[in-house]
Amino acid sequence: MKNYIVHDEWNIIEEGFHPAYNEVSESLFSIGNGRMGQRANFEEDYSGKSLSGSYLAGVYYPDKTRVGWWKNGYPEYFAKVINSINWIGLHIHVNGEILDLATCKVQRFQRKLDMKHGLLMRSFDVKLQNGVEIRVKSTRIFHLFQSETASLKYTIQVLNGQASLQVASYLEGDVVNRDSNYDEHFWNFISSGALDSQLNVTMKTKKTDFIVRADLVNSFILNTETLAPKQSTDGAYVSETIAIPLTPEDVFSIEKRVSMVTSQNHNEAELVAAGRANIEQVSALSFDELKNKQALAWGNFWNESDIEITADVASQQAIRFNIFQLYQTYTGEDSRLNIGPKGFTGEKYGGVTYWDTEAYCVPFYLATQPADVARNLLFYRYQHLDKAIENAEKLGFSNGAALYPMVTMNGEECHNEWEITFEEIHRNGAIAFAIYNYQRYTGDRSYVENYGLEVLIAISRFWAQRVNWSDEKEKYVILGVTGPNEYENNVNNNWYTNTVAGWCLKYTLESIETLKESDPTKQITLFEKVNFKEEEAVSWQHIIDHLYYPIDSEQGIFLQQDGYLDKEQVLVSDLPDKERPINQKWSWDRILRSCFIKQADVLQGLYFFEDQYDLDTIRRNYDFYEPRTVHESSLSPCVHAILASKLGNEAKAYEFYLRTARLDLDDYNNDTEDGLHITSMAGTWMSIVEGFAGMRVKNNTLSFQTFIPKTWDSYAFHVQFRGVKLFVRIKQHDFELINKSNQEINIIFNGEEISVKPRA
Template sequence: MKNYIIHDPWHIIENQFRAEHNEFSESIFSIGNGRMGQRGNFEESFSGKTMQGSYLAGVYYPDKTRVGWWKNGYPEYFAKVLNAVQWIGLDIRIDGMLLDLAQCEISGFERRLDMKAGVLYRTFIAEMPTGAVVEVTAKRMYHLFQSDTASLQYTLRVLNSDAEVSIRSYLNGDVVNRDSNYDERFWVPIAEDIQDDLVLVTETKKTQFRVETHLRNVFYVRGTVQASGTKSKEQCYVSEELRAHLNVGESIRLEKYVAIVSSLHHPLDKLTEVAQSSLAQIASKSYTELVQLQTDAWARIWEESDIQIEGDIAAQQAIRFNIFQLNQTYTGEDARLNIGPKGFTGEKYGGVTYWDTEAYCLPFYLATQAPRVARNLLLYRYQHLEKAIENAGKLGFDKGAALYPMVTINGEECHNEWEITFEEIHRNGAIAYAIYNYIRYTDDTAYLATHGLEVLIGISRFWAQRVNWSEQKQQYVMLGVTGPNEYENNVNNNWYTNKIAVWCLRYTLDAITQQQAQQEDCLYALLSRLALKTEECAKWQHIIDNMYLPEDSDRGVFLQQDGFLDKELIPVVELPAEVRPLNQHWSWDRILRSCYIKQADVLQGLYFFEHEFDEDTIRRNYDFYEPLTVHESSLSPCVHAIIAAKLGKEDKAYEFYLRTARLDLDDYNNDTEDGLHITSMAGTWLAIVEGFAGMRVRDGKLHFQTFIPKNWQSYAFHVQYRGTKLYIKVSQDDFEIKNLSDTEISIIFNEEQLLIEPEWKS
């Protein structure tokens, strides 16, 4: 673990230059606006440990798969959101020597992310090898108010002697991905222009996404605007340089305004026009005005999604950091975009979409954003239904069976680890559950008729073909799968997978029955088009009635899979600290043979389907599996926090909340340098709202069952539900509820039915 981020309710602060941990800090100080984003790289040159990263949502390359042993069904490529044009770059020379923090004596260093305003700040004093001392102050924003633009302000002042200073500001399109399978460069140069603004046009290989970047530099020397610097260009690179003689105490300032537009969002023949217009709009404003616009835009977001905690600054900082990263990763503007596990903070997982979105992220957006945002997440999958049917076909399934990819950008499976690509099929269930979750929360039953039911039928057809009848058991079984716990591969009858398959089949049949009552004509047309017959539905019902779900009757627990009790059940607390995380110390063989669980598996099912089980059943399974869980998936602690809260295990609920909330800030799993765990950040929100506040939707009504950690004075949040916006505040001895909408709402709060009038307060 690392523990040097200063605790502060609204800021992420690093107050000392730590070159050895710079990549960790680059992840922590990443910023974005839903359309694009960047790691917290330095503007000036840096020869130390760094991973340059600037990303555009949806702009990807199909990097050719590299495996040692090819298996039938393997995807031919792994899709990757690309490291894009480096626009922040500055070459700064003091008396001819390059400013490089790896080669200087650094003091007064601070990196500070203002989450309230969405601005990244950095200050430092550097003593050059020549003895010259300079002070730098930098600000950077990815504009939330105009998402195809960004800007930075960089001020350098000489402190101890006169100096000749040069600043070269550039756009560099000759960038690489560290995770390129064959060290390939994914961009080709199209055009460079330096007539007015600096312009760089590049295009991705194969996918042919065209990206046009326009940059305007404004230089100030001693506070006075200067004429343009000296411009130059070469292939995939354009720059502008200004030189100035500075006396002691004098400064030079550069403001960079950039517009980055792509063919994903605009026709090719309109890119220049759009970029010029966007750049002109932001460049016409002072930097102070831009900061204010950014602050105002973030204020609107915080009004909807902030969680306030009194009495625990570490917890407060952590939840805001998680909410901040979620909102700058995905804004719901475009149904073609989704949420990558690393967002705009690193290359791991390629920026692609996993089941994390449906299982963890959707509830956050349902409760904090307009319904269209969550609906767009569902539409992303609906638009890929034909690809899901193709994916299933590649594995031998037919007749409209749909297997959604484990990893994708365009709907096509692009993951090449066999235990995930072929076996981790529970992702299908998460997509079906998201439809159910969205409809029960929003009451948008029309979505079922227009989009949802078709997806459910495709998924159900997959499950019906994936199971087989066991003569020995006289039940249906599911062989050769990997459940959510990836520390066990190729198992038989993973309880969670079998359970969610049965649930999907049942929910699909229920949805058909519902549509018969409400949209009979539309339903008949859909079933005719999909050739769904009564006999097929009867087969689904037979599977529902006869699915094998492994269980240990002596312990009263569901078995994670067949043979789990053959393992040596040694609790995690007996593991030496020096072997954790296991995935960084043990062989994969040893992990697979152990009893240790990477993330919630059986408990994931108990979280989803809590209403089907009594509290004693949930408690027995929690008490059995939690001591065996190492939580080496970022998605694990939040589920355990929610279940612990339900069971009245308040200390454990708080422990797991803090672990999921500060997972990246404190680098619990020693992997934050690869990028932040964006999708698990939604789980942090869940840990408070569904865990501590106990929010559930039952029979069309919001329920809350609250508790508050002992060291907190209060916590408060907003939720939107079917057109009503509520403010909930829970204190040690009291609570407060406000209805911030125009209509009344009835809720169940701590087992009491309350009618909440607009602006009602307890």
């Protein structure tokens, strides 16, 4: 763990320069607006440890996989969101020496992410090797109010006498990814220009042919005078340069405003006009006006989505950090976009879509944003249904069966590990559950009827073909899978996978019957479209009635998979600290033979389907599996926090909350330098709202079963439910409910039915 981030309720603060942690800080201080984002790379040159990253949502490259074999159905590429045009860059020379914090003496340094207002700020004093001392302040904004634009202001003062200053502000299109296989470059140069105080660079991705155009306007200001720079163009590198003398009485600043437009969002012929229009709009505003508009946009978000915690600054900072990073990754404005596990904060996982979105992120957006945001996440999968059917066909499935990819950018499978690509089929279940979760929470059946049921039928066809009849068991079984616990590969009858498959078949049949009753004409049209036959329903019901679920009757637990108890049953508490994390200390063979669990598996199913099991069943399984879970997935602690809360184990619930909430801030797993764990950040919100506050939907009614950690005075949050906005505050010995809408709502609060009238 690292503990160099200052605890603060609204800010992430790094006091003092920590070169060894710089890549960690670049991740932590990342900033974006849902359309694009960037690691907290320095504007000026830096020769120390750094991972450069500037990303555009949906712009990707199909990188070659590094496998020496290929099997039928194996993905031909690994898609990744790639490092794009560098617009923040500054080359700064002071008396001929380049400003580089790796070679200067850093006398003072602070980096701050202002989450309340959506600003990244940095200030430092340095002494260069030539003896000149300077002070720098910078502020960077990725505009939430106009998501194709961003801006920054960079101010320089000399502290000890006159100096000669030369500054070049540039756009650079010839950028690379650190993780590119075989050091391949992903971009082709198209054009660049410098005209009328405006720079531009246009690049095109190889293979995918995404065109990206960056337009940049610089302002060079000495005190109050705007200076005229010299322009230069050299292929994919364009710049403006200024050279001036600087005294301690002077303040020199560079303001940069950029537009980044892509062929994903504009016709190729419109890119120039779109970029110029964006630049004109943001250039018409002063930097202070841009900051004010940004503060207003973030203020509107926080008014609906903040969680307040009193008397625990570390917890308060952590939950706001998680919410902030999640929202600046995905705002819901475009149904073609989704939530990559690293968002705009790093290269690992390629910025692509996993099942994390449906299992962990959908609940956050359902409760904090208008319903169409979560609906867009569901519609993303509907738009990829044809590709999911193609993916299943590659693996030998037929009749419209769909297997959604484990990893995707455009609907095609692009994961490069066989045990994940072929075996981790439970992702289909998470997508089906998200449809159900949306319907349950919003009360809106129109999505299921118009789009969701088509997806459910295709997924159910997959399950019906993926099972096979076992004469020995006289049951249907599902063989050769990997469950959520990825420390088990190629197992038979993973309980969670079998459970989610059976539930999905049942929910699909129920949804068909509901549509038959509510709109027979629409049901007939749907059946014709997907060529659905009634005998399919009969077959599915037979599978539901005869699906095998591994259990251990003696202990009263569901077995993670067949043969799990054949493993040596060692607890995590028996592991020496020097052998953890096991994914970094053990061989893969040893991990696979162990009983240790990477993340919630059986417990994931109990979280999803808790209404089907009594409290004793949940407790027995929790007490058995939690001590065997090493939590080496970022997605693990939140599920355990929610179940521990339900079981009244408040100490464990709080322990798991802190682990998920400060996972990146404290670098628990020593991997924050690769980027943040964006999708698990939604799990942090779940730990409080579904864990500590026990929020559920029961019989179409919002229900809470609350507790409060002993170290907190109170916690408060906002939820939206079926047109009602509700503010909930839980105190040590009291609570507060405020209905911020104009309609009354009945809820169940700690077992009591309460009518909450609109606020007067």
